[in-house]
């Protein structure tokens with residue numbers, strides 16, 4: 001499939017520093033299923049980019065590559081650093097990956113322990129860890145939940161804490177896998193405000209086209225392991241042929 | 252959906268809630284060991300131990316009868332001890348006939364039986380109080396600081412976290428089974444026992460696979476946040492002077508029980 | 515209560531101190547082995563795996579199936595845990611399950627936890643794994659048959675150990691507790707066997723790779739077969755012997771020095787009014803005095819620390 005560049009009215013904003021650059025990434029699962037077939041794109045400082053595409057397009061697989069949980073062929077650079085075996089810890093500290101299911105992300109008994117997990121394993125000192133936890137919880141407006149038990153939280157609260165668990169590592173790039181799935185309208189609204197106000201570069205996979213329209217200036221469309229479109233959200237949402245070809249709907 | 256039936260902690264502002272969890276664990280264990288050491292029929296010591304339980308109940312602000320109400324769970328096991336009523340040689344108290352056998356209750360047997368029950372009953376109350384005034388994660392921390400191997404406390408922490416998630420899954424599976432095994436009125440649902448066991452066994456297998464895959468995803472989430480095989484934790488607890496005094500006081504009380512039990 | 519406590523969870527008060535401590539000692543040594551083995555053999559993935567598997571065993575114990583007359587079949591899970599995770603990891607997982615049941619639900623006591631872990635976690639895992647290993651490479655039917663037998667026997671072994679501990683503590687009479695416990699658990703064990711067989715069968719069908727049959731060296735594997743076989747043999751030999759000839763077992767215990775001769779019953783392992791093992795002598799009084807001094811010393815130290823610590 002050819003990549004559709006919707007360049008008509010797209011003047012790319014000035015790029016002050018590449019945060020992420022992915023070059024010809026290919027990956028096949030052990031069972032032989034080829035999930036990524038040559039993915040290339042870059043993210044600039046401050047970009048907020050949506051990643052959309054039908055089920056099985058390879059979005060989650062791509063995200064797992066961004067901090068080296070899966071290793072495909074191709075090159076990934078984060079803030080100018082090449083992702084290799086040796087600098088995995090550094091890369092993992094820079095890329096905050098939030099998984100789809102918060103019950104997998106929050107594996108500690110209490111909120112505090114979970115948010116502290118990242119900073120602790122980065123080797124920070126105890127006062128520094130505590131400060132990081134406080135500011136991360138502050139950022140997702142969940143400071144009051146510091147000592148709560150994870151299993152008592154609602155889905156929306158879990159999602160926000162899940163974001164805090166990576167914010168506490170001060171990442172340069174936030175990667176969220178379907179953050180709005182399973183949220184009620186109010187929790188979804190809260191999440192949208194939260195993401196809008198976070199001053200971090202982010203790549204967010206989602207099926208929620210309204211969220212895409214509202215929050216992300218740029219959208220990447222994936223299907224069958226390839227990027228089929230990459231451009232301003234407003235243009236992509238206007239291209240009905242593109243949307244219907246890849247099982248997407250205009251909001 | 253949450254199974255709050257699994258939560259045994261009761262939030263209250265009390266001295267016992269504030270006490271360092273290590274102190275609570277150590278005192279509870281000492282108390283239970285002391286009960287095991289008390290000889291049969293040490294009534295005075297049993298009474299003092301009971302006062303200790305009551306005082307702890309009061310201090311916890313959960314109410315004087317809090318642990319009493321919940322302590323019957325150890326009772327069914329008493330059946331197992333019932334044979335000592337007849338088997339210990341002593342002066343016969345009463346004899347009765349059941350079917351073809353004669354049973355004679357002896358005074359020594361009765362003494363022993365009652366003592367076993369009292370020990371069990373006192374011990375279980377302290378254990379109930381321990382989890383009622385200590386959040387489980389704090390309890391796990393306490394175990395860690397009391398030198399329980401980290402691998403075990405970590406497994407326990409994971410178990411506690413996912414207990415709720417997986418029991419949710421079990422109940423969904425059980426409900427789905429119920430929905431599908433509706434029987435026509437008058438007839439029994441499902442096939443034979445083996446068939447029903449097969450359904451249950453497959454459920455367990457299913458649950459195993461889901462849990463296995465979940466552990467993979469959790470591992471990914473841990474790795475993504477810097478885990479490389481060693482777990483670090485912060486110690487949120489610090490012994491305050493009150494903690495030391497409380498320990499000293501409890502040890503004195505328990506020692507007194509032992510002395511009273513041997514007079 | 516959401517899960518049915520089985521009669522194998524001994525509460526505090528039913529075992530005496532000596533029996534409790536001996537069981538703790540056996541359990542701690544075994545767990546020490548298990549920990550060093552799992553640390554050596556298993557990757558970092560093992561921590562979350564064992565953690566979630568512990569939750570799995572806990573949850574799987576709540577899966578039941580109706581039998582008859584309002585009763586239902588359950589699973590303890592020791593054999594299953596050992597078969598799917600290997601014996602050492604299985605033991606650690608069962609230990610965590612039993613610890614949480616005791617700590618959180620008071621299902622089983624704290625001082626007697628060592629005994630409960632031994633009965634329900636260690637012995638069940640050893641039998642389950644050992645017997646399963648003995649049929650590696652055989653047909654699926656043979657394997658499942660052996661797994662069923664292993665699961666059943668693991669419950670019987672747990673029941674037998676529990677009975678013996680209760681008897682040694684002077685809580686039950688041997689000729690009653692063994693037939694009663696073994697009889698009840700012969701039935702409970704059938705539930706265990708059926709669920710375990712069908713669960714493993716399900717896994718064999720869907721993800722045979724997870725059963726990791728080639729994971730262990732031939733030598734370790736053979737050792738486990740011996741362990742499983744020997745424990746199985748002991749269960750099979752002791753129970754009829756004990757229920758048919760209780761005096762015989764008592765004689766064995768006396769011969770092994772467990773029960774002092776001259777005492778008229780095993781429940782006098784701890785003479786009541788003196789320090790255990792020392793008898794009613796002057797020495798005993800001295801030891802009691804020393805213990806008293808230690809306790810007073812401990813209290814003084816604690817109070818001293820309390821005055822230094824901030825409040």
Ligand SMILES: Nc1ncnc2c1ncn2[C@@H]1O[C@H](COP(=O)(O)OP(=O)(O)OP(=O)(O)O)[C@@H](O)[C@H]1O
Nearest residue numbers: 029030031033035054055056057058059060061062
């Ligand atoms: N562990 C795995 N082993 C084999 N194939 C896999 C595995 N995980 C995913 N796949 C396959 O890889 C492809 C991409 O999956 P991926 O989860 O990345 O899709 P996705 O775009 O995130 O979909 P969704 O929107 O449903 O989350 C799918 O065809 C899927 O079946």
Ligand SMILES: [Mg+2]
Nearest residue numbers: 059060100177
């Ligand atoms: Mg996905």
